[in-house]
Amino acid sequence: MRKIIYIVTQSEFGGAQKNVLDLAIAFKNRYDVLVAAGPDGGGKLFKRLADNKINWRQLKWLRRSAANPFIDFMGLVEILSLLIKERPNLLHLHSSKAGFLGSLAGRLTGVKIVYTVHGAVFEASFSRLAKKFFFYLEKFSVYFKDKIICVSVNDKKLWLNYRAAPAEKLFVVHNGLDLNRTDFLSKSEAREYLSGQSANFFEAIRGSNDNLKIIGAIANFFPEKGLPYLIETADVLIHPVKSDEVGVRQFNGTGKKQLKNTLFVVIGDGADRLLLEEMIKAHNLQSQFILTGAVANASRYLKAFDVFVLPSIKEGLPYTVLEAMAAGVPVVASHVGGIPEMVTNNVNGFLLFPRDSDGLAKKITELLDTSALAQKFSEASQKKVLEFSLDKMIAETEKVYWEK
Numbered sequence: 531m532r533k534i535i536y537i538v539t540q541s542e543f544g545g546a547q548k549n550v551l552d553l554a555i556a557f558k559n560r561y562d563v564l565v566a567a568g569p570d571g572g573g574k575l576f577k578r579l580a581d582n583k584i585n586w587r588q589l590k591w592l593r594r595s596a597a598n599p600f601i602d603f604m605g606l607v608e609i610l611s612l613l614i615k616e617r618p619n620l621l622h623l624h625s626s627k628a629g630f631l632g633s634l635a636g637r638l639t640g641v642k643i644v645y646t647v648h649g650a651v652f653e654a655s656f657s658r659l660a661k662k663f664f665f666y667l668e669k670f671s672v673y674f675k676d677k678i679i680c681v682s683v684n685d686k687k688l689w690l691n692y693r694a695a696p697a698e699k700l701f702v703v704h705n706g707l708d709l710n711r712t713d714f715l716s717k718s719e720a721r722e723y724l725s726g727q728s729a730n731f732f733e734a735i736r737g738s739n740d741n742l743k744i745i746g747a748i749a750n751f752f753p754e755k756g757l758p759y760l761i762e763t764a765d766v767l768i769h770p771v772k773s774d775e776v777g778v779r780q781f782n783g784t785g786k787k788q789l790k791n792t793l794f795v796v797i798g799d800g801a802d803r804l805l806l807e808e809m810i811k812a813h814n815l816q817s818q819f820i821l822t823g824a825v826a827n828a829s830r831y832l833k834a835f836d837v838f839v840l841p842s843i844k845e846g847l848p849y850t851v852l853e854a855m856a857a858g859v860p861v862v863a864s865h866v867g868g869i870p871e872m873v874t875n876n877v878n879g880f881l882l883f884p885r886d887s888d889g890l891a892k893k894i895t896e897l898l899d900t901s902a903l904a905q906k907f908s909e910a911s912q913k914k915v916l917e918f919s920l921d922k923m924i925a926e927t928e929k930v931y932w933e934k
Contacts, residue, residue, distance in 0.1 A: 533562040537632045538624040542571025544750050545849050546624045546648045554584045556924045568592030609635040626651040630671045637674040646679040649846035650688045669694050679703050681847040682868025701930050705847045706923030714857045720834035728822040743792045746835030748828045748850045751800030756841035762887035764794045765813040799824040832857040837897050843884045855911035860904045862893045878910035
């Protein structure tokens with residue numbers, strides 16, 4: 531039986547980890563499968579792997595943090611030792627740090643190497659110097675990789691435009707959902723569950739009526755997710771007329787009175803939590819902007835939201851947007867990465883350029899005020915999401931693995 535090793539940098543449970551888990555579950559009865567990841571992220575991936583009876587290893591020295599020669603050298607040695615011991619037929623790498631170190635170790639052992647790009651790292655929210663550094667690392671390590679999977683057409687175009695890799699090494703495989711296993715709770719069940727997980731959420735909805743509107747997101751708290759702009763959007767909507775040092779700002783949208791019965795909720799956690807909490811406090815939004823923390827199987831609770839918002843600066847092809855589409859929740863998102871391949875502006879959602887808090891506020895308002903439009907987006911998304919099936923993703927990935 532052929533052996534596949536998957537390596538992803540962090541053991542949190544984000545989009546890259548979901549992709550790895552889905553592939554490992556699909557292939558565990560066809561191949562000998564092992565998944566390895568670093569300790570960053572708390573090991574949520576490892577728990578899911580164990581629940582599905584998939585072999586896994588924690589790589590002590592594989593870290594997401596900026597380049598550290600000693601730690602990264604030890605990470606390289608650790609991956610090399612794993613490959614020498616396990617002798618896989620295929621090494622499938624995910625995320626930039628695992629992609630770089632894994633490709634070096636993989637080439638030293640002669641294993642076939644596939645690398646999945648979950649959003650080009652040289653388009654991330656780093657300094658210009660850092661972006662250039664990561665670009666050259668990616669371009670250098672391309673020589674050691676046999677094939678590169680891009681989760682969106684946009685990612686492939688970026689790699690070609692930057693001349694980061696030759697066209698013959700690049701393949702597009704969209705992320706996919708198992709639409710036969712979606713288990714979304716009803717709106718009332720989802721809201722009740724979330725209120726039990728977060729005291730702040732419970733206090734915010736206590737005594738509210740059925741007219742409560744919830745603007746929600748599911749995201750890890752990293753700069754790429756653009757969550758500070760969602761906080762600014764909440765401030766625009768909840769405090770539409772506001773004096774500041776410059777003068778008086780007035781947002782020409784839903785009035786202050788109507789949005790008193792509106793709540794912003796973000797399910798997730800991460801390194802930027804303190805920054806976000808400080809922003810919420812600075813904008814006096816503590817009672818109307820709730821960070822629930824990490825919630826297991828977060829997509830089950832999507833129907834608690836009246837509008838799903840993802841204000842990302844950089845993306846690959848985010849599962850959360852696919853899940854919101856499947857749940858029939860209207861989407862407002864940034865026009866970045868592969869999101870336009872899932873959402874067509876004004877057809878099954880709204881797309882805006884990143885960092886546009888006023889624009890987000892206007893589109894959210896439009897959806898809250900126009901139930902027919904929200905219903906139109908919901909129905910169109912539930913049809914569109916059928917194009918992004920898990921079976922299709924698995925079949926296309928396996929084809930990339932073994933075809934010459």
